[in-house]
Amino acid sequence: MKTKKITVMAMCTALAMILSYVESQIPSPGVPGVKMGLANIAVVFCLYRLGWKEAAGISLLRVVLVSLLFGHVASLMYSAAGAVLSLLGMIGLKATDRLSCVAVSVIGGVLHNVGQILMAWVLMGPNVVYYLPVLIFSGTVAGVVIGVLAGLIVKRVRPSA
Amino acid sequence: MNASSGKQLRADLIVIAALLLLSGILFLALRLGRREGGVAVVRVDGVETERHLLSVDGVFPLNGGSNILVIEDGQAWLSEADCPDLLCVRQGKVHYTGEVITCLPNRLTVTVEGGDSNGVDLVVG
Structure with a gap:
């Protein structure tokens, strides 16, 4: 059982990293922080299939590894702030059991963007707040797409570990 | 199962609608508050380094040359940057107060602020 869980977690981490890389190749629409959040598919899947500790581990590991491999030093701080806030929100919301993984993913997407804005506020001053409306909007839309995809995968992949 | 997933769907939609509404309200609130700006203020690491009318x-x-700021016809934009993604260049031209061009890799922002042409801060009652 334990070996299987470690293997599934490793696969999810690898998947999250690949998805991050794929996403980094998609041209950005011109506003910093607007993105799909493809890697969150793996995190939401883990949250529902393995548990919150495993999902948090995978998400944080991905952030560190991806920033070291493909990003710059600054990107680690923004991603980490986004990932931590996003994880807290998703884990808390899932625990209430009132919402499906779509809403959980939406909250994750929005809070990821809010976390990045907060970090940008700390590093660069309060003017970055002007990005907040568009980032809440884009986080919501991306969160719906990611949540629906993750929901399909959770439903179709046989429970393990 | 079906009853609970129906309830979940409704709760999901409420969350999504609330967030879209929130982004719309914030967008309007920030947009209504904006005016034609007077100066472009450059900050690195949140500390002001220079300002240009x-x-x-x-x-x-x-x-130190990492980004090139151009001011023309009352508008400001970044024409060049040494970062790979060039997001700051693609953010285009700004001229309303509060508009920001951000270069995350160089931790640099160009913010349009109010203020009249002789450099004295504007006092708004």
Whole structure:
């Protein structure tokens, strides 16, 4: 059982990293922080299939590894702030059991963007707040797409570990 | 199962609608508060390094040349940057107060602020 869980977690981490890389190749629409959040598919899947500790581990590991491999030093701080806030929100919301993984993913997407804005506020001053409306909007839309995809995968992949 | 997933769907939609509404309200609130700006303020790591009047055309290398600021016809934009993604260049031209061009890799922002042409801060009652 334990070996299987470690293997599934490793696969999810690898998947999250690949998805991050794929996403980094998609041209950005011109506003910093607007993105799909493809890697969150793996995190939401883990949250529902393995548990919150495993999902948090995978998400944080991905952030560190991806920033070291493909990003710059600054990107680690923004991603980490986004990932931590996003994880807290998703884990808390899932625990209430009132919402499906779509809403959980939406909250994750929005809070990821809010976390990045907060970090940008700390590093660069309060003017970055002007990005907040568009980032809440884009986080919501991306969160719906990611949540629906993750929901399909959770439903179709046989429970393990 | 079906009853609970129906309830979940409704709760999901409420969350999504609430967030879309929130982004719309914030967008309008920030947009209503904006006015034509007077100066472009450059900050690196949140600390102001220089400011340039929007009424005076010019080309200014910022942050030791990492980004190039252009001011022309009352608008400001970054024409060049040494970062790979060039997001700051693609953010385009700004001229309303509060508009920001951000370069995350160089931790640099160009913010349009109010203020009249002789550099004295504007006092708003």
